[in-house]
Amino acid sequence: MISVKSSTPSVLKTSIIKKVITGLTGLGLFIFIIFHLLGNLLLFNEDPAPYNKYSHTLVSLGWILIALELGLLAFFILHIIYAISIRLSGKKARPVGYYKLKSAGKPGRKTIASTNMLITGVVILVFTVLHLKTFKFGPEYKTVVDGIEMRDLHRLVVEVFQKPGYVIWYVAAMIFLGYHLSFGFWSAFQSLGIHHPRWTPALYTLGYVLAILLAAGYIGIPIWIYFMGGTQ
Amino acid sequence: MQKKMTFNLLVWRQANAESPGKLVPYTAKDISPDMSFLEMLDVVNEDLLKRGEDPIEFDSDCREGICGSCGMVINGIAHGPLRATAACQLHMRHFKDGDTITIEPFRASTFPIIKDLVVNRSALDRIIAAGGYISVNVGGAPDANTILVPKENADRAMDSASCIACGACVAACPNASAALFTAAKITHLALLPQGHPERKRRVIRMVQQMDAEGFGDCSNYAECEAVCPKSISISNIAKMRREYLKAILDLSK
Numbered sequence: 001m002i003s004v005k006s007s008t009p010s011v012l013k014t015s016i017i018k019k020v021i022t023g024l025t026g027l028g029l030f031i032f033i034i035f036h037l038l039g040n041l042l043l044f045n046e047d048p049a050p051y052n053k054y055s056h057t058l059v060s061l062g063w064i065l066i067a068l069e070l071g072l073l074a075f076f077i078l079h080i081i082y083a084i085s086i087r088l089s090g091k092k093a094r095p096v097g098y099y100k101l102k103s104a105g106k107p108g109r110k111t112i113a114s115t116n117m118l119i120t121g122v123v124i125l126v127f128t129v130l131h132l133k134t135f136k137f138g139p140e141y142k143t144v145v146d147g148i149e150m151r152d153l154h155r156l157v158v159e160v161f162q163k164p165g166y167v168i169w170y171v172a173a174m175i176f177l178g179y180h181l182s183f184g185f186w187s188a189f190q191s192l193g194i195h196h197p198r199w200t201p202a203l204y205t206l207g208y209v210l211a212i213l214l215a216a217g218y219i220g221i222p223i224w225i226y227f228m229g230g231t232q
Numbered sequence: 233m234q235k236k237m238t239f240n241l242l243v244w245r246q247a248n249a250e251s252p253g254k255l256v257p258y259t260a261k262d263i264s265p266d267m268s269f270l271e272m273l274d275v276v277n278e279d280l281l282k283r284g285e286d287p288i289e290f291d292s293d294c295r296e297g298i299c300g301s302c303g304m305v306i307n308g309i310a311h312g313p314l315r316a317t318a319a320c321q322l323h324m325r326h327f328k329d330g331d332t333i334t335i336e337p338f339r340a341s342t343f344p345i346i347k348d349l350v351v352n353r354s355a356l357d358r359i360i361a362a363g364g365y366i367s368v369n370v371g372g373a374p375d376a377n378t379i380l381v382p383k384e385n386a387d388r389a390m391d392s393a394s395c396i397a398c399g400a401c402v403a404a405c406p407n408a409s410a411a412l413f414t415a416a417k418i419t420h421l422a423l424l425p426q427g428h429p430e431r432k433r434r435v436i437r438m439v440q441q442m443d444a445e446g447f448g449d450c451s452n453y454a455e456c457e458a459v460c461p462k463s464i465s466i467s468n469i470a471k472m473r474r475e476y477l478k479a480i481l482d483l484s485k
Contacts, residue, residue: 011480013443014439014440014443014476015409015411015439015442015443015447015449015450016439016472016473016476016477018449019449019450019473020473020477085449086407086448086449086450086451087407087451089407089448089449090405090406090407090408090409090448090449090451091448092341092446092448093340093341093342093407093408093409093446093447093448094339094340094341094406094407094408094448095341096339097339098305098308098336098339099242099244099255099334099336100305100307100308100334100336101305101308102307102308102309103309103455103458104309104310104313104315104404104455104458104459105458106458107454107457107458107465108453108454108455108457108458108459109452109453109454109455110406110453110454110455110458114451114452114453115406115453117451186452187451187452190452190466190469190470191452191473192473193470193471193472193473193474193477194470195466195467195469195470195471196467197467200467
């Protein structure tokens with residue numbers, strides 16, 4: 001047969017596999033973002049018990065949770081490495097830019113969201129690191145719910161979201177997330193080779209709708225707590 | 233008498249790949265609105281020749297939008313502002329009298345500048361040479377109906393085959409990726425039974441060649457489709473990715 005063997009070791013570096021991995025990890029992270037929001041919607045409940053119980057249930061998963069977290073971390077790192085590599089390849093492929101450059105418009109998808117994926121991505125990365133530091137690795141308050149001692153994460157969240165500076169930064173970061181997802185959702189499917197004349201435009205619109213819903217949900221939490229949480 | 237138009241051009245002049253280039257202003261006078269963009273440049277060049285100056289070098293051949301020779305970035309858009317139109321089919325009536333028009337070559341490290349607006353697009357030929365062919369036995373041509381092709385496949389293959397390899401996709405791509413060009417060729421042959429004997433190795437080799445040439449990776453901006461004089465869809469790029477995945481998954485057995 002043909003000497004394709006020589007190409008197999010470098011398969012992970014081909015432009016196509018780079019896209020496939022970026023798309024797959026992106027979709028994985030997207031699914032996480034959906035579930036993360038769904039769980040945290042409990043923060044709209046003024047009773048801290050359900051939220052603390054939810055958080056305690058997750059922690060009680062033990063090694064399953066650790067495996068999921070490690071998987072999530074791997075997805076996050078792969079997504080970043082490959083996305084940066086894709087963008088750098090582009091910089092290398094055009095060392096001299098145009099003096100005048102315009103977008104040709106539709107059906108092109110050169111938008112604020114698509115051309116700033118790296119910038120919005122970096123903001124999300126910085127946000128995620130700080131977010132983990134503030135909450136996951138933040139102060140461990142204790143509470144007792146139904147006779148079980150558990151971490152009072154609710155108290156920490158309410159405390160943090162009383163700081164206007166933090167709320168503003170949080171809201172801004174979530175706007176960046178919304179932009180990132182609005183292009184990323186559709187782009188992930190295209191990267192995986194999924195394209196259909198009828199569904200693809202619908203998928204593109206769905207990406208925008210989901211991005212707006214997710215961003216709105218994540219923005220709603222700190223704002224709600226800032227205005228309502230202090231009354232408790 | 234038809235009204236003549238005047239344009240202020242800013243044209244990229246560069247003696248060769250090594251020397252630095254710059255935008256040089258020219259005035260295009262007495263231009264008929266019915267002239268093509270290239271004919272307008274012809275008029276400017278005649279004037280330059282009369283004055284003993286070096287004419288502006290640009291590629292052109294058929295001048296009817298099917299050969300893929302012409303290609304330049306006009307006011308920041310590859311092939312100019314008109315959709316699905318090669319520069320040779322763009323007419324001056326689409327501009328306003330007195331407009332300033334910036335004309336630059338296709339810019340990519342894979343397209344070294346030969347002179348002025350002429351770039352070397354051999355990298356695209358090398359991608360074709362890596363796998364953009366089919367096996368054909370010598371002898372008389374077989375009867376047209378011995379190989380049956382479903383109508384929709386024939387149509388889609390024709391859409392992909394309409395790629396004229398002008399390189400505008402590379403020029404417009406923020407990453408200077410050749411994904412649309414390569415994908416159009418792969419899709420065209422993958423849809424037809426004649427392309428099946430080499431189907432797997434074709435996609436692997438052409439992608440490998442595309443990467444080896446130093447084209448950037450695709451970021452799904454779809455700017456390529458927007459400037460393509462043949463409106464080739466990025467659905468071809470999705471198809472190339474599927475073809476590639478199928479090929480490597482099957483070969484690793």
